[in-house]
Amino acid sequence: MITPIYTIESLRYSSTHYESLILSSTKKYTMPKFFDANPRDKKTSFMAALSMLLIIKILCLATFAEATTSKPLPSQFAKLSRSTTAPGASSSTDTSPCKGTPYKAACQSLLLTLNTNNNADLPKTSKELFDYSVHFTSSQAHSSRDQLATTFLGQTYQEIDMTHLPGSGMRDCMELLDDTLDQLSNVINRKNDPTHTHNDVQTWLSAALTNQETCKESLLENVKKTHLEKFDVIDSMAKNLSQFISNSLALYVSSYGLPSTSPRGRKLLTDQSNTINDFPSWVSLSERKLLEASVGEIEAHAVVARDGSGTHTTIAEAIRQVAASLDGGGRNVIYIKAGTYKENLKIPSKQKDVLLVGDGKGKTVIVGSKNAAEGSTTYDSATVGVMGDGFIAKDITFVNSAGPSKHQAVALRVGSDRAVIFRCSIDGYQDTLYTLSKRQFYRETDIYGTVDFIFGNSAVVFQSCNIFARNPGTGQKNFVTAQGRTSPDQNTGISIQNCKIEAQSVTYLGRPWKEYSRTVVMQSLLDGSIDPAGWFPWAGGSSPKSIYYGEYSNSGPGSSTSGRVNWPGYHSSLTSEEAQKFTVGSFISGNDWLPPTGVAFDSGLGGG
Numbered sequence: 009m010i011t012p013i014y015t016i017e018s019l020r021y022s023s024t025h026y027e028s029l030i031l032s033s034t035k036k037y038t039m040p041k042f043f044d045a046n047p048r049d050k051k052t053s054f055m056a057a058l059s060m061l062l063i064i065k066i067l068c069l070a071t072f073a074e075a076t077t078s079k080p081l082p083s084q085f086a087k088l089s090r091s092t093t094a095p096g097a098s099s100s101t102d103t104s105p106c107k108g109t110p111y112k113a114a115c116q117s118l119l120l121t122l123n124t125n126n127n128a129d130l131p132k133t134s135k136e137l138f139d140y141s142v143h144f145t146s147s148q149a150h151s152s153r154d155q156l157a158t159t160f161l162g163q164t165y166q167e168i169d170m171t172h173l174p175g176s177g178m179r180d181c182m183e184l185l186d187d188t189l190d191q192l193s194n195v196i197n198r199k200n201d202p203t204h205t206h207n208d209v210q211t212w213l214s215a216a217l218t219n220q221e222t223c224k225e226s227l228l229e230n231v232k233k234t235h236l237e238k239f240d241v242i243d244s245m246a247k248n249l250s251q252f253i254s255n256s257l258a259l260y261v262s263s264y265g266l267p268s269t270s271p272r273g274r275k276l277l278t279d280q281s282n283t284i285n286d287f288p289s290w291v292s293l294s295e296r297k298l299l300e301a302s303v304g305e306i307e308a309h310a311v312v313a314r315d316g317s318g319t320h321t322t323i324a325e326a327i328r329q330v331a332a333s334l335d336g337g338g339r340n341v342i343y344i345k346a347g348t349y350k351e352n353l354k355i356p357s358k359q360k361d362v363l364l365v366g367d368g369k370g371k372t373v374i375v376g377s378k379n380a381a382e383g384s385t386t387y388d389s390a391t392v393g394v395m396g397d398g399f400i401a402k403d404i405t406f407v408n409s410a411g412p413s414k415h416q417a418v419a420l421r422v423g424s425d426r427a428v429i430f431r432c433s434i435d436g437y438q439d440t441l442y443t444l445s446k447r448q449f450y451r452e453t454d455i456y457g458t459v460d461f462i463f464g465n466s467a468v469v470f471q472s473c474n475i476f477a478r479n480p481g482t483g484q485k486n487f488v489t490a491q492g493r494t495s496p497d498q499n500t501g502i503s504i505q506n507c508k509i510e511a512q513s514v515t516y517l518g519r520p521w522k523e524y525s526r527t528v529v530m531q532s533l534l535d536g537s538i539d540p541a542g543w544f545p546w547a548g549g550s551s552p553k554s555i556y557y558g559e560y561s562n563s564g565p566g567s568s569t570s571g572r573v574n575w576p577g578y579h580s581s582l583t584s585e586e587a588q589k590f591t592v593g594s595f596i597s598g599n600d601w602l603p604p605t606g607v608a609f610d611s612g613l614g615g616g
Contacts, residue, residue, distance in 0.1 A: 104116075105119065105134065105137055106119070106255075108258055108259075108262050109254075109255040109258045109259065110251075110254050110255065110258055110495070111251035111252075111254060111255055114248075114251040114252055114255055115141075115255050118140070118141055118144055118252070118255070121144065122140065133263075134259065134262065134263040135263045135264070137259060137263075138256065138259040138260050138263050139196075141252070141255060141256045141259055142192060142195050142196055142256050143196060144252065145192060145249070145252040145253055145256055146189065146192040146193070146196060148248070148249055148252055149185060149188050149189050149192060149249055150189065152185060152245050152249055153165055153182070153185045153186070153189070155245070156178070156181065156182060156185070156242065156245075157182075159241075160178060160242075161178075168182070176226075176230050176385070176388075177223070177226035177227040177228075177229065177230035177242075177385055178230075178242070179388065180222065180223060180226035180385055180387045180388055181223040181226065181227070181242060181246070183356070183357075183395070184219040184220070184222055184223050184387075185219070185223070186356075186357055186358075187215070187216075187219055187357040187395055187423065188215075188216045188219045188220065188249075188253075190357050190358075191212040191213065191215050191216040191219075192212070192216055194208075194212045195209055195212050195213060195256075205597065205600075206264060206266055207499060207597050209260060210257070210260070210261070210266070210497070210498070210499040211425060211446055211447055211467065211499060213253060213256060213257040213260065213497075214257065214445065214446075214465070214467075214495075214497075214498040214499055214500050215423070215425075215445035215446050216253045217250060217253045217254055217257060217494065217495060217498065218444065218445040218465040218492070218494075218498075218500075219423075219445070220246045220247075220249050220250040220253065221250065221465070221492070221494055221522075222387055222444065223242075223246045224243055224246045224247070224250075225385075225386065225387075226385040226386070226387050226388070227239055227242055227243055227246070229380065229385045229386060230385060254495055254497075257495060257497045257498070258495075258497050260497075261497045306341055306343075306363075306365070307341070308341045308342060308343035308365070309330050309333070309340060309341050309342065310326035310329055310330050310341075310342045310343070311326075311342075311343045311345065312325075312326050312342065312343070312344045312345060312349070313345040313347070314345075314347040314348075314349070315347075317345070318343075318345060322349065322351060323342070323344060323349055323351055323353055323364075323374065324351055324353055326342045326344075327340075327342065327353065327355060327359070327362070330342060330362075331359045338361065339361045339363055339398075340359070340361055340362045340363065341363045341365070342362065342363065342364050342365070343365050343366075344364060344365065344366045344367075344372045344374075344404065345366075345367060345372065346366070346367040346368075346371040346372055347372065347373070348373045348375060349372075349373065349374050349375065350375050350376070351374060351375075351376065351391075352376045352378060352390070352391055352392075353374065353391070353392045353393070354392075354393045354394075354395075355392075355393070355394045355395065355396045355399065355424075356395055356396060357395040357396055357397075357423075358396065359396040360396045360397045360398050361396070361397070361398040361399075362394070362396055362398070362399050362400070363399075363400045363401075363402075364400070364401045364402070364404060365402050365403060365404075366402065366403040366404035366405075367403060368403045368431075369403065369404075369405050369431065369432065369433040369454065370405055370433065371403075371405075372403065372404045372405065373404075373405040373407060374391055374392055374404065374405070374406050374407065375391065375407045375408075375409055376390070376391030376392075376407070376408055376409070376419075377408060377409045377410045377414075377417070378390075378391070378408070378410070378417065379408070379410035379414035379415060379416065379417035380414065380415040380416035380417065381410075381413070381414040381415050382410075382414065384416075386416040386418060386439055386442070387418075387421065387442075387444075389408070389410075389416060389417050389418045389439075390408075390418040390419070390420065390421035390442060391406055391407060391408050391418070391419050391420065392406055392419070392420050392421070393418075393420075393421040393423075394420075394421065394422050394423065394424045394427065395423045395424060396424055397424050397425040397426060397427075397446070398424065398425070398426055398427070399422065399424035399427045399428075400427070400428045400429075400430070400605060401428075401429050401430070401432050402430045402431055402432070403430075403431050403432065404432050404433075405432065405433040405434075405435060406419045406420040406432065406433070406434050406435065407419055407435040407436065408435070408436040408437075408440065410436075410437070411437060412437040412438065412458055412478075412480065412481035412484070413481055414437075414438075415438055416438055416439045417436055417437060417438060417439060417440075418436065418439050418440065418441070418442045419434050419435055419436040419440050419441065420434050420440075420441055420442070421442035421444055422441075422442070422443055422444060422448055422464075422466070423444035423445045423446060423466075424446060424448070425446035425447055426446075426447055426601045427446070427447070427448045427449070428448075428449050428450075428451070428602070428605050428607050429448070429449070429450045429451070429453050430450075430451050430452060430453070430605075430607045431451070431452045431453065432453045432454075433453065433454040433455075433456075434453065434454070434455045434456070435454075435456045436456065436457050436461065437457055437458045437459070437461070437478065437481070438457065438458055438459040438460065438461065438481075438484075439457075439459070439460055439461060439463060440455060440456060440457035440461040440462070441455055441457070441461060441462050441463070441464075442463060442464050443462065443463070443464035443465075443466040443468045443502070444464045444465065444466060445464070445465055445466050445500075446466055446467070447466065447467045447468070447596040447597070447598075447601075448466050448467070448468040448469075448596070449468070449469055449471070449592065449596060449598060449602060449607070449609065450468065450469070450470045450471070450473055451471050451472055451473070451607055451608065451609060452471075452472050452473065453470075453473045453474075454473070454474045454475075454476065455470075455473060455474070455475050455476070456476045456478060457476075457477065457478065458477060458478050458479070458480040458481065458484060458486050459480060459484055459485070459486065459487060460487050460489070460490035460519070460521070461477070461487075461488065462475070462488060462489045462490075462502065463489065463490040463491070463492065463521060464491070464492055465491065465492035465493055465494070465498070465500045465522070466500060467499055467500045467501060467595055467596050468501075468502055468503065468596070469503045469505060469590075469591070469592050469595055469596055469598070470502075470503065470504045470505065470507055471505050471506055471507070471592070471609060471610060472506050472507065473504075473507045473508075474507070474508050474510070475488060475504070475507055475508065475509045475510070476510055476511070476512075477509075477510070477511035477512065477513070477515040477537070478511075478512055479512045479513050480513065485514075485516065485544070486511060486513065486514065486515035486516065487515070487516050487517075487518055487519050487544060488509060488515060488516070488517050488518055489502050489504075489517065489518030489519075489527050490518060490519055490520075490521040490525075490546075491518065491520065491521060491522070491525040491526055491527045492521045492522045492525065493522055493523075493524040493525055493526050494522045494523060494524060495524060496524050496554065498524070500526065501526030501527060501528070501556070501590070501595070502518075502526070502527040502528070503527075503528050503530070503590040503591070503595055504527075504528070504529045504530070504532055505530050505531050505532065505590070505591065505592075505610070506530075506531045506532060506610065507532045507533075508532065508533045508535075509529075509532060509533070509534050509535065509538065509566070510535045510537065511535065511537035511538070512537070513537060514537060514539050515537050515538055515539065516538070516539050516541070516542065516543055516544040517529055517534075517538065517542050517543055518543060518544075518557070519543065519544040519545060519546050519551075520545070520546050520551050520552065520555045520557070520577075521546060523552050523554050523555075524552075524554050524555065524556075525552075525555045525556075525557075526555065526556040526557075527556075527557055527558075528556075528557070528558040528559070528560065528582070528587070528590040529558075529559050529560075529562060530558075530559065530560035530561055530562065530582070530587050530590065530613075531560065531561050531562065531613065532562050532563075532564075533562070533563050533564040533567075534562055534563070534564040534565070534566035534567045535564055535565060535566050536564075536565035536566050537566065538566030538567075540568070540570075540571030540572070541571060541572060541573050542559070542569070542571075542572040542573060543557055543572070543573045543575070543578060545573075550575070551573075551575050551577065552577065553575075553576040553577055554577060555575070555577035555578075556577055556579070557575070557577060557578045557579065558578070558579040558580075558582045558586065558587070558590075559572075559579070559580060559581070559582065560581070560582040560584075560586070560587040561587070569581065584613060587613060588612060588613060591610070591611065591612045591613060592609050592610065592611050592612075593611035593612055594612075598611065599611055
């Protein structure tokens with residue numbers, strides 16, 4: 009996250025700041041330094057010329073949507089136009105198929121591609137238009153990834169070794185594009201599995217959109233290290249792709265009559281059962297037996313021990329070995345014996361179902377120190393970064409030891425769907441826990457930090473956790489949360505239930521990082537260090553009307569709402585019906601996937 013409010017030293021800039029910086033410093037497009045090729049090197053000169061052509065092509069693609077706003081829509085869509093009004097919506101003079109999409113120019117460009125290609129099988133309903141939109145968006149994402157590779161890395165995507173890319177916004181964008189393509193593929197193939205729910209589809213599209221926002225943020229953080237012309241090209245590409253994803257998400261929500269402003273419960277894409285013997289059908293029999301077993305009964309595929317008594321001495325080696333031996337199939341169980349492991353780890357999107365088991369909080373400790381002050385992006389600063397779905401961590405401490413003066417320094421970043429963090433400790437200062445995207449659950453976990461130390465755009469529930477705000481650095485303020493929802497159609501937000509929030513100095517429950525930020529604190533114990541206002545604006549003296557902040561049935565000296573902020577989007581006293589929407593069962597569909605993990609959870613409001 010990037011946006012400073014208090015001091016120049018905080019290094020937390022907004023995108024508006026950087027856009028004005030770029031516009032003021034570059035009045036016209038400048039020739040990149042890599043075009044100053046040695047004339048004696050014909051190969052280099054040729055590659056430079058090819059790169060320029062590709063940059064021009066990318067810029068043309070990035071502005072294509074804007075260039076089509078004045079063109080008439082094809083007549084073939086007249087019937088479709090009359091059938092795309094969302095259920096319950098009032099009639100309007102705008103009856104185009106793009107009605108309700110946030111980026112109408114991009115939507116119209118999509119329709120024009122259908123007309124231009126003389127597609128004989130034109131979509132006849134809004135649901136068919138959604139399907140075409142997702143396929144088109146996926147093709148755009150593939151093209152973007154290939155162009156990034158050839159233009160800026162001089163290789164095809166297949167030739168790239170992701171582990172050796174430079175630590176910059178470029179590498180972040182490549183990783184995030186990989187995951188975006190996985191999410192879009194999930195959406196395209198959803199009809200092959202009748203157990204998938206509407207919540208699944210919204211999760212995948214929400215994550216794909218978050219990935220593009222994260223790419224742009226990484227580029228902004230790296231703007232001083234990246235040629236401005238490179239920044240412009242990649243930023244335009246990410247914005248272009250974001251528009252098509254956002255439109256696809258809006259089309260899905262409207263086509264299937266889903267609410268776009270509040271969480272929804274489980275609803276199947278078909279009427280078929282989603283369980284087998286009380287377990288989700290996606291959990292195999294062998295996995296059910298494995299996940300029901302106690303830790304002592306689980307047979308680990310790899311054992312990590314610093315003293316050499318295991319199969320590996322580093323966690324990174326174990327992750328690589330397990331990935332290679334299981335080829336992505338089955339649960340990857342890695343037992344990490346007590347000890348302090350100074351490593352930075354990544355579990356990529358292709359490596360699913362990783363289970364890391366330690367010997368307990370403070371016993372099995374993974375430590376890193378990457379941070380923004382020393383050149384890392386927020387995304388890349390994570391001590392442990394997880395993108396593979398089905399991730400579980402149990403009895404482990406994750407630490408970023410950079411300290412408060414180093415600004416953004418993530419201890420754990422999770423972009424894994426159906427992730428569970430159980431009985432762990434997550435220790436840092438600014439931006440400690442990055443709940444990047446998808447559905448996550450944290451139980452009996454301790455989280456330490458200062459500025460925005462729980463942030464991201466996942467759908468996440470914290471239960472029975474201890475949340476500790478440390479003393480902030482000079483000129484800083486403490487904020488427990490900074491939620492990053494950018495669209496009303498995303499099914500994301502932060503829910504803190506039955507937790508304890510304590511602090512060493514005055515602390516705010518959170519501030520809205522993005523326009524549709526959504527955070528609820530309920531049935532939790534708040535100590536006296538919570539500022540009476542409770543919440544703090546991101547910039548200026550107010551917050552967007554589109555945010556959703558709420559409190560329900562909290563206790564403790566910091567729980568009084570009499571002095572809370574007076575924002576249109578703040579709800580000081582949620583009803584039980586409203587609060588129910590942010591429970592495990594409703595908000596993250598936890599009843600469908602948490603039981604087989606063996607982790608205790610409260611499905612509703614009980615136990616608070």
